[in-house]
Every structure is written in structure tokens, then in C-alpha cells.
Amino acid sequence: MPLPFLTADRAFEDAADTALPFDDRDQWRRPYRPGPYRVGAAALLLLLASYVLFASVIIAAAGDTSAASVCGGIAVLIIAAALRLLRMGTWVSARGLRHVAFLKTQTVPWNNVVTARTVQQPVRWLGLPRTVQGQALILVRRDRQGEQTTLLTSHNGDFLGRATAFDRASDSVEVWSEEYRSQR
Structure with missing residues (x-):
């Protein structure tokens, strides 16, 4: 079974002669692998979902179908949260840049982008309120009078402890x- 998110880093390593190593640039793609903290959290959520699904089977075997369906619904919500957690990040294509958060997705066409640059600033550690000194990839948008949006940080779930992956x-x-x- 092909896993396209595993080929993102390999494509950049193999194509040293070109900055954009993908043939089909109209397809949305994340130019980096999901980090170990994000994958670990999603794996724990899927493990929890398996226990909840097993509990719903036991409840259904005991004869309480309404409680089993509620338990199954909770498991589906946990699975959806795990999949959304894996989908989070910054995606690029020829059409623009897409920033996927847990509850919100923003797509910015390239003609609305003033610049995307890396800056040194305080960043949130794993998305928690605590801030540490780190690097952030900032997007400056034309359509919002120069509003800055943080796309990636060196201390989020994808890049904590992986400085070279953040730089790449x-x-x-x-x-x-x-x-x-x-x-454009």
C-alpha cells in the first residue's frame, strides 16, 4: 500500500537539482513528514478508539444497543480526531498555500501572498500556552493588509527536536x- 506522506522527504532528498521535485504540482501536498509527536498522539487516539469500539461490542452483546451505539459514535469521533490530527500542517500546490488547523482550514492563492519567510521569535511549545525562543515560518498576506500568519514553528508537533526537518x-x-x- 503506497503511503504518500512517507515519500515527501525522500523526494526532496533525491531531487537535489530542483527546488520543487514534484511532477504534478496541482495536487495538494505537505512538503514534510508528520512529526513523531503528532503521529504518536494520533496512535494513542486510535488505541483509545479501539478500546471504546471493543467496549461497544461488549455492551451490544449484553443487550443494550442504545448504549452500544453511543459508545460506537464516541469511537468514530475519536477516529475522526486522530485523522484530522494527522492532516494538520501546511500544504502547497500550484493553486496556493493551505494551512490546516484542527478545526479550521485556510487556503491562500499565491497572488494574495506577499511573502513567506522564516523569523526568530517566541513560539508556542507543542501548541501549549508556554512559549520558548524558536523559529517560525510566517506568511504575510496581501488581501488582509499585511496580516501575518504563523504556518510552521520549530517547536510544534512536527518539528520539535528536528531542526533540519524544519529548515528543509x-x-x-x-x-x-x-x-x-x-x-502570477
Whole structure:
């Protein structure tokens, strides 16, 4: 079974001669692998969902179908949360840049992007309220009078403890931005 998210880093490593190593640039893709903290949290959620599904089978075997269906519904919500957690991140294509958060997705066409740049600033550690000094990839938008949006940080679930992966991901998003802003 092909796992396209595992080929993202390999494609960048194999294609040293080009900054945008993908043939089909109209397809949305994340130019980095999900980090170990994000994958670990999703795995724990899926493990919890398996226990809840097993509990719903036991409840259904005991004869209480309404409680079993509620338990099954909770398991489906946990599975949906795990899948959304894995989907979170910054995605690029020839059409624009897409920032996927847990509850919200924003798509910005390349002609509305002023710049995407890496800056040194306090960033949230694993999305928690605690901030530490780190790097962030900032998107400046034209359609919102220069509003800055943080796309990636060096201390989020994808890049904590993986500085080279953050550098590679932020560089590739910057290259996508430069190439497609110049074409529009």
C-alpha cells in the first residue's frame, strides 16, 4: 500500500537539482513528514478508539444497543480526531498555500501572498500556552493588509527536536512561494 506522506522527504532528498521535485504540482501536498509527536498522539487516539469500539461490542452483546451505539459514535469521533490530527500542517500546490488547523482550514492563492519567510521569535511549545525562543515560518498576506500568519514553528508537533526537518520544510515552502508569486 503506497503511503504518500512517507515519500515527501525522500523526494526532496533525491531531487537535489530542483527546488520543487514534484511532477504534478496541482495536487495538494505537505512538503514534510508528520512529526513523531503528532503521529504518536494520533496512535494513542486510535488505541483509545479501539478500546471504546471493543467496549461497544461488549455492551451490544449484553443487550443494550442504545448504549452500544453511543459508545460506537464516541469511537468514530475519536477516529475522526486522530485523522484530522494527522492532516494538520501546511500544504502547497500550484493553486496556493493551505494551512490546516484542527478545526479550521485556510487556503491562500499565491497572488494574495506577499511573502513567506522564516523569523526568530517566541513560539508556542507543542501548541501549549508556554512559549520558548524558536523559529517560525510566517506568511504575510496581501488581501488582509499585511496580516501575518504563523504556518510552521520549530517547536510544534512536527518539528520539535528536528531542526533540519524544519529548515528543509520552511525552505521548500519559501521556494514554492517565490516561484508561484513570480508567475502570477
